[in-house]
Amino acid sequence: MQQIHTKEITKPEYLTDLERNEIDHEVALVPHKSAAVIEALKIVQHYRGWISDDSVNAIAAYLQMSAAEVDSVATFYNLIFRKPVGRHVILVCDSISCYVMKYGDIYKALQEKLKIRFGETTGDQCFTLLPNCCLGCCDHAPALMIDNDLYKDVTIDMLDRILTKYT
Amino acid sequence: MERPLTQYIHPGCPPFDFKEYEMTGGYSALQKALKSMTPQEVQKLVQDSGLKGRGGAGFNTGMKWSFVPMGEDAPHPKYLIANADEMEPGTFKDRLLLEGNPHQLIEGMILAAYAIQADVSYIFLRWAYKKAAQLLRKSIQEAYAAGVLGKNILGSGFSLEMHLHTGVGRYMCGEETALLNALEGKRATPRAKPPFPQISGLYGKPTIVNNVETLCCVPHIVNNGAEWFKGLSNSEDSGTKLYGVSGKVNNPGCWELPIGVTMRELIEEHALGMKNGYQLKGVLPGGASTDFLTTEHLDVKMDFASVAAAGSRLGTGTMVVMDDATCPVGFVHNLQHFFAQESCGWCTPCREGLPWVEKMLLSLEQGNGTNEELELLQLHTQLLGPGNTFCALAPGAMEPLQSALKYFKEDFEMHVALHKCPYGE
Ligand SMILES: Cc1cc2nc3c(=O)[nH]c(=O)nc-3n(C[C@H](O)[C@H](O)[C@H](O)COP(=O)(O)O)c2cc1C
């Protein structure tokens, strides 16, 4: 991770009005500001795609927390992205039922089609490929999610049709 | 056969809205409780019904509620939380209830909140359940509009707020004290117990965390009584259970059945047996953190006591079937990879031990394992076992490992002897 520059911590203007309004709404629901930090991270990620060091600093300043505190939370959760991701994030379930139903074959096919491995983003910034824990539809394994869409009983043949929806 | 929790769930059809739910008897339990029962009477009824938590631990729900301070001097606000984090690999039962009948959960939560006199309630929903989130949001709005949420519910003087909280992905968020930390905007590490959440939970106030399925049972118990609930089962435990089967079976799925059906019935009658060409080799009866059972256990009843007597746990009741073409070492490696990744890092045996276990299993699977490492794996099942770690994640992780080392010992030894995976994986 890049070094966090302390001078930036005093610049709450790094949050947009829209982001600030939404964060204020969450802050109003909790007893102290810092309790809204996960919501704030979600909101900022929603608008920016990922959480940069500047975003960490901006949230920290706004919620009167240290940047380290915000980052300790941001880095704990699997779906807060501390690195840039593509426009669409593909989450491939790599848990046990999908393992038994050979998610590995799906992953291999995705690797070949997109020329990226887990943790990587395509050159055109379209897709990021990530492994994910059980998606809760093990009776329709193997499963994957792209953004908000769940795909079940995935076969290699289905992949092209699925991917073109996002390109 | 009665299926109270799923009778109105038709996969593929949208769930009932408020009106439809009400027309089929919905919110009548709430009316009944608010009009004719004290909070303590609801607690007592649920305790007498024998309802045990469906989140994995199987503790009597009414008894759990009875530890919450009640009366004039009780601290407020008190909280009621529905645990809808469902991230145990192989588990997909709460999704059915959340997507299939959100008002049933909401009514169960209001009743539970009334029983403990909670002021605020949360649904802690995992991030991946997008459809459930949308349906719950809509249903909560409908419930407010109809006056079953908010101030002075149905003129009873009882008030309750309800919020939907979606997580950002971490298995530990399902552990009830870690869930409280996550709700408070912190890392999802567990808290020391005591104090138990019933006394000091969310923001230090009395809090009950219950599984979705547990809460969905409550309206039916209030409507039909404790004896009826007991009569639903064919075992010592009460009620029905959402059972699931996944793996290479002909009809993987989730069904509500009397608690205590046998594993054979589930696999053969409901999942319609193994796919052509595959034999059953092992079963995780209740999710990733339960001990393997094997073919010799097919007639074990799937209730809390019987599964425990067979050496495993009912857990979430959703079983993962391992077939004879799947390598047990690879299978257990997949599980340990999950647990190592999801370890919250709070205590050393788990933080350091699980990655080591995972690495040893990987090297075994790749043909580089030694007999010494097999012993080390065995040792870890004790070092990471109950009592040595801060929460139940690591002991849970050791359950499938220790039982795999017991039932599939030959497979482990073959990997060492052949210097490769005999299954070609
Ligand atoms: C690592 C870990 C993860 C858990 N995940 C869940 C979960 O996703 N859903 C759930 O209901 N219980 C989960 N539990 C169990 C909860 O801690 C708690 O026992 C349960 O929510 C209580 O509800 P019940 O009494 O209704 O079963 C988990 C426990 C552990 C140790």
Ligand code: SF4
């Ligand atoms: S056992 Fe694992 S998950 Fe539980 S507190 Fe310790 S490190 Fe965290």
Ligand code: FES
């Ligand atoms: S294991 Fe893949 S969806 Fe559950």
